[in-house]
Amino acid sequence: MRSTVSSLNDYDIQNLPFEQLIIFVVATTGQGDPPANMKQFWRHLLRKTLSATMLQNLKYGVLGLGDSSYSKFNFVAKKLNKRLVQLGGEELLPIGLADDQHNLGIDAVVDPWIKKLWEEIANVFKISVEDKINKEDLIIERYNISIIEMKQSNPIRIDEQLLDIPYHLNTDIYAQETFINSDIRIGTIVENISTTSQDHFQNVRLITIKANNITYDPGDVIYIRPKNTAEQVKRFFDILHEHNIKLFSDTIIQVSEKEIKVPFILKRNLTLGEIVEQYWDLNFKPRRSTMHTLSLISENELEKEKLCEFVSPINQEELYDYINRPRRNVLEVLKDFPHTTSKLNITLLFEIMSPIKPRPYSIASSLETTPNRIQVLVAVVKFKTRLVEPRFGLCSKWLASLNNNDKVIFWLQKGTFRFDNNKPMILIGPGTGVAPFRSLLLEKVKKGKDLKECILFFGCRNENKDYHCREDFECLSRKNNLKIFCAFSRDQHHKM
Numbered sequence: 026m027r028s029t030v031s032s033l034n035d036y037d038i039q040n041l042p043f044e045q046l047i048i049f050v051v052a053t054t055g056q057g058d059p060p061a062n063m064k065q066f067w068r069h070l071l072r073k074t075l076s077a078t079m080l081q082n083l084k085y086g087v088l089g090l091g092d093s094s095y096s097k098f099n100f101v102a103k104k105l106n107k108r109l110v111q112l113g114g115e116e117l118l119p120i121g122l123a124d125d126q127h128n129l130g131i132d133a134v135v136d137p138w139i140k141k142l143w144e145e146i147a148n149v150f151k152i153s154v155e156d157k158i159n160k161e162d163l164i165i166e167r168y169n170i171s172i173i174e175m176k177q178s179n180p181i182r183i184d185e186q187l188l189d190i191p192y193h194l195n196t197d198i199y200a201q202e203t204f205i206n207s208d209i210r211i212g213t214i215v216e217n218i219s220t221t222s223q224d225h226f227q228n229v230r231l232i233t234i235k236a237n238n239i240t241y242d243p244g245d246v247i248y249i250r251p252k253n254t255a256e257q258v259k260r261f262f263d264i265l266h267e268h269n270i271k272l273f274s275d276t277i278i279q280v281s282e283k284e285i286k287v288p289f290i291l292k293r294n295l296t297l298g299e300i301v302e303q304y305w306d307l308n309f310k311p312r313r314s315t316m317h318t319l320s321l322i323s324e325n326e327l328e329k330e331k332l333c334e335f336v337s338p339i340n341q342e343e344l345y346d347y348i349n350r351p352r353r354n355v356l357e358v359l360k361d362f363p364h365t366t367s368k369l370n371i372t373l374l375f376e377i378m379s380p381i382k383p384r385p386y387s388i389a390s391s392l393e394t395t396p397n398r399i400q401v402l403v404a405v406v407k408f409k410t411r412l413v414e415p416r417f418g419l420c421s422k423w424l425a426s427l428n429n430n431d432k433v434i435f436w437l438q439k440g441t442f443r444f445d446n447n448k449p450m451i452l453i454g455p456g457t458g459v460a461p462f463r464s465l466l467l468e469k470v471k472k473g474k475d476l477k478e479c480i481l482f483f484g485c486r487n488e489n490k491d492y493h494c495r496e497d498f499e500c501l502s503r504k505n506n507l508k509i510f511c512a513f514s515r516d517q518h519h520k521m
Contacts, residue, residue, distance in 0.1 A: 026046070026150065026152065030284070033051075033065075033066035033067070034065045034066055035286065036066065038069050041080065042079050042080065042082070042083075044082070044083050046083070046085070047083060047085045048085070048086045048087075049088070049102075049105060051089055051090070051101050051102050051105055052089075052101065053089070053095070053097065053099055053101040054101075055441045056097060056441045057101065058441075060101075076112070076113075077112065079112045080113045080114035081114075083114045083115065084117040084149060085114050085115070086120075086121075086142055087102050087106045087109070087120045087121070088102070088120075089101065089120065089121065089122045089123060091123065091125070092125040098122070099124075102120060102122065103120070103122075117145050118138070118141050118145045121135065121138035122134060123135050129341040130341070132338065133341075136338055164321055164373070166284065166372055167283060167375065168281065168282065168375055170371050170372045171278070171280075171281070172277070172278060172279075173276075173278075173279060173294065174276060174277075197211075197303070198290060198295060198299050198300075198304065199250050200434065201289075201293070202290065208436045209434065209435075210236050210239070210434070210435055211434060212236040212399065212432065212435055213234065213235045213236070213430060213432060214232065214430065214431045214432075215233050215234070215398070216232070216233040216429070217230055217231075217232050217233070217424075217428065218230065219231075220491070221490060221491045222489065222490040222491075225486075225491055228405040228407075228425060229403065229404045229405070230402075230403045230405065231400060231401075231402055231493070231494065232400065232401050232403055233390075233398055233399070233400050234247075235397055235398055236399065236435075237397050238397075239392070239397065241392060241437050242439075243388075243391065243444060243461060243464040244387075244388075244440035244441075244464070245437055245438065245439055246386065246387060246388065246437070246440045247385070247435050247437055248384065248385050248435060248436050248437075249401075249424070249433055249435045250303075250383050250433070250434040250435070251383075251420035251423040252302050252423055253301065253302050253307045253308070253381075257307040257356070258274075258298070258301050258302050260307075261301050261307055261356060262301070264356060264359050264360060265369075268366050268367040272297055272371060272374075273297065273298075274296060274297055274298030275296050275297075275298060276296065276297040277295070277296055277297075278294065280292070288380070290304065297371075304380055304381065305374075305378040306380065306381040306382070306419065307354065307356055307419075308354050308417075308419040309378070310348050310349060310353065311348060311353075311355050311377070312379075313335070313341070315355070315358075315379075316335040316336050316358075317332075317336045318373070319332050320332035320333050320336055323362070323364065323368065324364065325364035325365060328364050328365050329365070331362075332362065332365065350410070351411050351412045352410055352416045353412065355377070355378065357412070383436075385438070386402075386460070387401075387460040387461040388437075388440075389402045389463045389464055389494070390463075390464055390467070391468035391471060393467070393471035393472060394471050401424075401460070402463075402493060402494070403424050403425065404456065405418065405421045405425045406418025406421045407422070440461065442461055444465055446474070449478035450478065450479045450480070451480050451482070452479065452480065452482065455483065455484035456485060456491070457493065459481075459493060459494070466479065466481070466498075466507065470501065475506055476505045476506050477506040479507055480508045480509075480510070481498065481509045481510070482511075482512070483498070483510070483511050483512070484511070484512040485511075485514070486514055486515040487513055487516055488513045488516055492511070492513075
């Protein structure tokens with residue numbers, strides 16, 4: 026059986042009535058919402074004109090990825106499964122509802138579900154899957170990777186003709202996305218100030234981004250694409266060179282399709298330095314699949330034995346204790362398994378490394394008050410674990426380091442808040458959670474509304490250390506009748 030892999034929005038939905046078998050893997054976002062790369066497909070599937078026998082030839086399986094701490098647990102997977110039945114589809118096997126809250130994570134459901142899936146495929150389609158199961162020790166490479174060597178003394182040239190991209194934007198590899206997606210924007214940092222005292226345990230920043238022709242409402246979200254720190258990038262290449270892997274920052278990489286579609290960002294030649302700084306997440310906590318790939322290339326007896334233990338379903342608590350509890354990142358794992366690391370090459374790096382995900386932040390500003398500006402309230406994540414080196418948040422640390430005139434790649438998205446301005450409001454926002462309410466209150470005042478029917482509850486540790494945007498709220502209280510109640514938990518002898 027020939028198969029293809031794609032996001033739901035990339036799938037040609039005109040082919041749906043003619044398919045024999047589809048396996049859907051879907052997450053749930055927000056308040057039971059479909060992921061961004063499924064919304065177009067889902068709208069099409071909900072059309073009332075679709076026939077109740079449209080999918081009568083289709084056998085399908087739905088695997089949901091969810092978190093039971095949310096009230097609408099795996100809501101999207103359940104809705105999709107129900108809709109496929111309404112259109113005449115036949116379940117190949119019962120829906121799988123993976124739960125990130127399980128002690129073993131999503132694997133507790135995913136592993137047995139996939140095993141059952143192959144059994145059903147073999148049975149229903151009268152084909153053997155034994156040869157596939159017995160080849161689990163093979164690495165299925167996603168992409169064809171070609172290397173174009175380049176001397177350090179030569180200037181780096183990027184293929185500009187592919188998209189006719191202005192050369193001055195080539196410092197940020199994601200800038201090219203602005204030419205195919207008008208929602209993706211390039212903003213400029215115009216202010217980056219601290220809202221916490223210098224002696225406070227945490228650094229919180231109010232960051233202002235300038236961008237023309239933007240629109241957003243209170244409660245909306247900004248997604249920002251961060252980069253790795255220079256220290257992390259250097260550490261990555263140091264690890265390669267310690268193990269005699271001859272890959273350098275100015276090595277030009279070409280990626281082409283093999284098993285799955287190549288992401289748009291990788292469709293032009295990039296230096297390995299650009300990929301390491303901006304595409305791969307060096308702060309990424311390796312998954313079980315990462316350890317599985319490393320176990321397959323390992324030739325050192327002790328390291329291979331340990332990696333195989335981490336991959337085994339019965340040892341997932343041990344893997345959790347090694348990776349998740351101390352929040353060990355992929356570079357630290359490579360250091361811990363030096364003999365295995367020495368077997369890596371550029372193709373395998375694309376298998377074990379994970380792309381940087383954009384980070385969402387609630388918008389803290391109002392367009393009415395600050396036109397062409399977006400403000401975000403960012404707590405710089407930094408904490409200790411049992412590892413010697415402190416852990417940090419990739420995006421928050423990067424944002425805190427930005428200076429005026431630095432550029433950021435971002436896009437805006439509707440938030441899950443639904444404000445009704447005609448009703449009294451009780452707003453509860455401790456710490457940086459006050460950001461969307463600041464946006465709302467500033468906008469209401471700018472539009473001439475009185476805040477006498479708004480109550481804001483704000484909590485932090487100390488009145489003089491981490492009372493974020495204090496001047497704004499005290500001004501709104503003084504001039505616009507905002508009722509504000511603060512809880513400063515550490516300003517007494519006892520935490521309260």
